[in-house]
Amino acid sequence: MATFKAPRGTADALPPDQPYWEFVRRQGEAICRRYGYRRIDTPVFEEAGVFIRTIGQDTDIVEKEMYLFKDRGGKEMSLKPEGTASVCRAYLEHGMSSLPQPVRLYYLSPVFRYERPQAGRLRQHHQLGAEALGELDPALDAEIIDLAWRFYLSLGLQGLSIQVNSLGCLKCRPAYRQALVAYFASRLGEMCPDCRSRFDRNPLRLLDCKNAACIAVGDEAPRSTDHLCLECGQHFASVVRYLNLWELTYNLDHRLVRGLDYYTRTVFEIQPPEGGSQSTIGGGGRYDDLMEELGGRPTPGVGFATGLERIVSNLQRQGIALPAALGPRVYVCYLEEARDEAFRLLAELRHGGVEAVAAVGGRSLKSQLRQADAQGMSRAIILGGDELKSGCPMVRDMSNGQQQSIPTGQLTAFLKGLSG
RNA sequence: GUGAGUGUAGCCGAGUGGUUUAAGGCGCCAGGUUGUGGCCCUGGAGAUCGAGGGUUCGAAUCCCUCCACUCACCCCA
Known part of the structure; x- marks a missing residue:
């Protein structure tokens, strides 16, 4: 029995899970880049004020979910409970207002909230987020919603819906x-x-x-959309126009409000078919007052964030097949007299771009092949005295047991030519 | 923070006070004659029974506390 366990509400992402994570990250980054967003990484902790000022003193996140601590210099710090505030802090700190506006940024980051764990809710989870800063054109609100939507589509997720609302501004x-x-x-x-x-x-x-x-x-x-000021009303109408133009299906949900105080005007959520306790897979909106809260000049912004764990669990629940791995996985087996040649060949294969491991631990040939099988290797290479003499290692197809001799010099090319 | 359920080897899981030095299965390791996997057979390693206290002659089995997991509320990703 292990004496240490992962902290409550955290999870190890083990090798069998990794293909899902890689898929989600790869699709996410590809979409963001295609929409003109560039990656930004910010620290996992910030001065606590960054979050308290922006998310809002009266929100659950600030009130009871932040990981607060004093550093050794006595500064009040917090693990990031969300991504937007940090990105905005970086925008101000690095004078990005002098770049062509809007500045489009995306991030992949862990976030931390001290909550009671349950299905789809962890104390450390991971978000992909995108922010368009420095411009209040409603085309950007729609762009963010569209970007989020296309991301889910590219993953093959089914049954998602978009909920949209406008909360108005400080004026209305x-x-x-x-x-x-x-x-x-x-x-x-x-x-x-x-x-x-x-x-x-x-x-x-x-x-x-x-x-x-x-x-x-x-x-x-009463509906917020019936109480919008002129500017907010026009803005929202324009957002909706773009959504229609891009043929996005959405619901106007006048009861959609979000748990962070910084939102103004547009808010939206993407919800999976199950609903229930983890009814939101991603969400976001506009936050035109946030930069001022951080001490910057008035700077509009709009963005979204999505929970990677919830995406992965939806992918698994919906049984979505991942893109297949590419090349063969090779396992080098050998008899003692061919040991040196086996390890020489192992290095050659690896350097040539073939995924290969060699048997270790002095096992019998039978045991080596059992290992190759148990690890799902697609090919085994067998090297003994005979192969040494002929200079032609045996290549065994583990799916059907067929073997053929390939001259050592052609082995790398031969293996790379196989599909898997 | 509230409520409910659960906690026996890496995984599943028997066992509800006394031959339990805790079944069984999966997985792992090694063998099943001379250089070959997937089936089958044999053997082996692996558990301070979530932790700590208590009751008892005796506890995995009863009681208390704590911890963790699951689910729901709350809130959100």
Whole structure:
């Protein structure tokens, strides 16, 4: 029994999982680059203020989920609970406002939230995110949604849906909030205890309660899209126009609100068919006030992030086949008298670009072949006295047992010519 | 943070107080004559029974505490 275990809510990604992760990362990076986004990596921890200022003091993330610690110099730091704030900090710090705008950036990063683990929810998980900074054109809101959507499509995920809403801006949201408060105040008696207690602090939250009674009340609640100021209304209409232009299917969900305070105007989520506790596979929106919170000049931005673990589990649940590996996997077997030649040949194959391992540990030939089989090798090379004499190692096809002698000098080329 | 369920070797899993020095299967290792895998056969290694305390003559089996896992709530990716 191991005395140490991975920390609660963390997971080792073992070799059998890696093909999924590689697939997801590769597709994600390919899409981002195709949309003109360039990669950025930021530290896994930041001064805590970076997150507290932007995500919002009253959010669950800041209130109870951040990994806070003082470093040895006494500075209050936090493991990153999300990616956007760090990217914006880097944008400001490196004067990216002097680059041609918008600046398109994407990242692949672990994020940390101290939560109670459950299906699809970990304390360390990984996100792919993309941000378009420094420009408020609604074409970018649509671009981000489209980018996210195409990413999921490229993975072969089925049954996903896009939910879109607009939350307005600092100018028009207060009035909407008041309208909500007035409405909910009159119907609070019908709602669940959670909603009643949340009513004062964050009335927007009552909209996405899953309690049946609350859903009924929420459906008739005032809609943010009916309370947008002129600019926000035009912006949202324009976003929708682009979505239509690109033939994206989406739902206008007036009850979509997000758990981070920095969002303005457009918000969206991508949801898998199952719904339930992990009902969001990715989401994002516009955050035109965020840069100011970080001490920068007013700088608009829009972006999204998606959870890689949830993508991988959806891929596995939907039984999506991964692209097949390319070349053969070769296992070099040998009798003692051919040991040196076997290891010389092993190096030659590897340097020539063939995936190859040699038997180790002084096993019998029978045992070596058992190993080759158990490890799923596609070819075994057998070297004994006979092969030494003829200069032609035996190549055994592990799928059917057929063998042929190939001159040593042609071996690398021969193996590379096989499909697997 | 709340609630429910679970915790026996790498994995699955019997065993619910006394020959248990804890079954069985998978996997792992080695053999089954001379240089060959996948089936089969034989043997072997591998468990302080999640941890710590307690009850008892005696505990994997009962009690307490803690830890972890799973699921749900909350929230989100």
